[in-house]
Amino acid sequence: MANTAKIPVVDISDERNQQEVARELVDAAIKHGFVYIKNTGKDIPVEAIDEAFEISKRLFKAPLSEKQACSIQQNNRGWSAMHYETLDPATQRVGDYKEAFNFGDFVDGKAQQPIPPTIAPDEARISYFRDLCYNLTLKLNTLLGIGLEVDPFDFFTRAHLRSAGPSGSILRFLYYPPPAPDTPTDNHANIRAGAHSDYGSLTLLFRLRGQPGLEICTGTTTMTNPDGTTIEVQNWAPVPVVPPGTENDPAPPILINIGDLLSYWTGGLLRSTVHRVVFPKGGNGIEGEQDAGPRYSIAYFCHPYGGTKLGVVPSEKVKEYVERKERDQTAKGLAVVNPYAERKVMTADEHLRMRYVRLFGKDDAATDDDRLRASYLQLYEAKA
Numbered sequence: 001m002a003n004t005a006k007i008p009v010v011d012i013s014d015e016r017n018q019q020e021v022a023r024e025l026v027d028a029a030i031k032h033g034f035v036y037i038k039n040t041g042k043d044i045p046v047e048a049i050d051e052a053f054e055i056s057k058r059l060f061k062a063p064l065s066e067k068q069a070c071s072i073q074q075n076n077r078g079w080s081a082m083h084y085e086t087l088d089p090a091t092q093r094v095g096d097y098k099e100a101f102n103f104g105d106f107v108d109g110k111a112q113q114p115i116p117p118t119i120a121p122d123e124a125r126i127s128y129f130r131d132l133c134y135n136l137t138l139k140l141n142t143l144l145g146i147g148l149e150v151d152p153f154d155f156f157t158r159a160h161l162r163s164a165g166p167s168g169s170i171l172r173f174l175y176y177p178p179p180a181p182d183t184p185t186d187n188h189a190n191i192r193a194g195a196h197s198d199y200g201s202l203t204l205l206f207r208l209r210g211q212p213g214l215e216i217c218t219g220t221t222t223m224t225n226p227d228g229t230t231i232e233v234q235n236w237a238p239v240p241v242v243p244p245g246t247e248n249d250p251a252p253p254i255l256i257n258i259g260d261l262l263s264y265w266t267g268g269l270l271r272s273t274v275h276r277v278v279f280p281k282g283g284n285g286i287e288g289e290q291d292a293g294p295r296y297s298i299a300y301f302c303h304p305y306g307g308t309k310l311g312v313v314p315s316e317k318v319k320e321y322v323e324r325k326e327r328d329q330t331a332k333g334l335a336v337v338n339p340y341a342e343r344k345v346m347t348a349d350e351h352l353r354m355r356y357v358r359l360f361g362k363d364d365a366a367t368d369d370d371r372l373r374a375s376y377l378q379l380y381e382a383k384a
């Protein structure tokens with residue numbers, strides 16, 4: 001049995017004591033940065049998930065010309081071709097072995113971007129699914145507010161309301177084709193999705209039974225080379241689609257992870273964990289997860305309103321954590337960098353732009369402010 005990730009499964013049903021649910025979610029977000037939401041079919045009906053996967057499969061099978069006509073734009077909407085994205089440029093020699101399609105906002109069930117004709121009749125259903133994801137993220141934001149004892153408890157929720165203004169939220173269909181026979185699958189030359197952390201506040205991830213590949217970084221090990229020099233090697237643990245206790249649920253649990261924005265906003269208290277998607281290695285050791293065929297997943301990346309100021313979160317828990325970390329750094333003789341001490345508080349849009357600058361390596365687009373923020377962020381990306 002592979003050393004699988006020990007991510008908690010939380011049942012967020014309304015019948016449960018919501019204080020308790022909130023505590024469980026926050027504990028997982030602090031410790032793992034990931035948490036499974038038990039799928040009872042109440043928050044997101046199982047049929048809606050099945051439908052979304054069915055549409056996604058048809059979309060990626062559509063003629064290339066249809067997809068190319070919807071190629072991804074500056075606004076991060078549209079189709080991203082095989083190898084187009086490189087999530088881990090430091091390690092990867094070629095871009096990710098995947099295709100993706102990003103959906104931004106819909107208005108009255110209509111996409112505000114070009115849609116391949118093959119799935120044009122499904123627009124309203126995609127919009128409905130995106131709404132279900134949005135509603136679930138509002139509930140999760142409220143629970144995180146309760147668990148962090150933020151005052152007011154709906155502080156995060158309000159920042160994520162559509163009525164607050166446009167955001168970077170994206171519904172993304174992902175397709176990982178089976179590796180071609182000559183494809184090297186050693187994770188360095190070629191990988192389905194390179195190691196990365198997500199950019200926004202929360203990500204919802206839907207996966208299919210029998211389609212493994214997601215792994216989380218659980219830490220690093222220092223290795224000594226023959227010449228005495230040392231290198232840090234990342235340790236990886238597969239994330240089962242169907243963790244123990246959920247085998248009889250109507251659908252696999254929805255996997256939630258904390259993104260960099262929420263980690264930054266909470267001074268690093270909530271953890272944004274690095275993850276990646278690898279090719280099947282003759283099964284990953286998890287019972288029932290042996291599939292070497294194509295892999296489909298669906299992600300919903302939740303972002304607050306673009307103008308949200310990522311200043312101090314009104315929570316004693318966050319404040320105590322930031323102060324404790326500063327004391328620890330001082331005791332270790334390390335420089336103390338307080339992100340809240342910036343002369344101008346960064347907004348959600350600025351945070352996202354900073355990440356795009358890094359993803360696409362366009363440093364010429366970066367301003368001094370971007371670089372300053374990047375240096376602050378590095379501190380919070382030190383996944384202690």
Ligand SMILES: O=C(O)CCC(=O)C(=O)O
Nearest residue numbers: 174193198214277297299
């Ligand atoms: O496909 C997956 O399982 C994960 C995808 C992912 O991490 C991402 O798109 O950010």
Ligand SMILES: [Fe+2]
Nearest residue numbers: 196197198275
């Ligand atoms: Fe991700």
